[in-house]
Amino acid sequence: MHGERGRQQAAVTLLTVFAVVDVLHTLLTIGHYEHRITVVTHGEPDLYPAAFAYELFAHVVGPWQGAGVLSLIVAAAAVLMAVSCARGTPPADRATLGWLSATALLKSLSAVYDVVAAPPDPAVDGVLATRPIAYPLWVASTTVLVIATRRLARAIR
Numbered sequence: 001m002h003g004e005r006g007r008q009q010a011a012v013t014l015l016t017v018f019a020v021v022d023v024l025h026t027l028l029t030i031g032h033y034e035h036r037i038t039v040v041t042h043g044e045p046d047l048y049p050a051a052f053a054y055e056l057f058a059h060v061v062g063p064w065q066g067a068g069v070l071s072l073i074v075a076a077a078a079v080l081m082a083v084s085c086a087r088g089t090p091p092a093d094r095a096t097l098g099w100l101s102a103t104a105l106l107k108s109l110s111a112v113y114d115v116v117a118a119p120p121d122p123a124v125d126g127v128l129a130t131r132p133i134a135y136p137l138w139v140a141s142t143t144v145l146v147i148a149t150r151r152l153a154r155a156i157r
Contacts, residue, residue, distance in 0.1 A: 012153045018077065019149040026142040028057040030135060093155050099148035106141035113137055 032054040038046055045051035113134065 008156050011156050015149045015153045015156075019146045022142055022145050026138050028054065029138060032057055033131075033134065093151075096148070096151040096155050099144065099151050103141070103145045103148045106137070106144050110137055110141045 031050060035045055035051055035054040039051075117134070
């Protein structure tokens with residue numbers, strides 16, 4: 001019985017880390033977006049320590065073609081969690097499956113957006129690279145992911 005409890009605790013810990021990493025990713029993505037706007041508008045960053053973090057983020061994530069790849073990984077993980085949850089989920093916990101499905105959908109949309117609107121965005125010529133589209137999409141997908149992972153962690157316990 002101790003082995004089962006250990007696996008459950010490990011799964012909950014991984015889900016927590018997964019959610020925290022996604023929240024940090026969203027914060028850094030929005031911060032980096034704002035940083036680029038500030039540098040173009042004012043010629044230098046407002047906060048140099050933050051600018052360093054955003055540039056470091058861009059160099060680490062940049063080789064993987066931006067945040068789109070990370071969003072796709074998160075979407076794939078959400079799909080895998082939804083499928084594994086659907087196999088053994090009692091009917092009372094179908095809401096968790098719905099949250100996981102919404103996470104997969106929103107993270108997939110985020111990934112597509114990140115790829116289509118990425119600089120130099122030849123496909124849309126910058127039309128989609130706007131705050132009113134990007135920020136609500138990124139925040140909604142992260143919020144839904146946090147809710148889904150919390151519900152899944154509760155279901156595991």
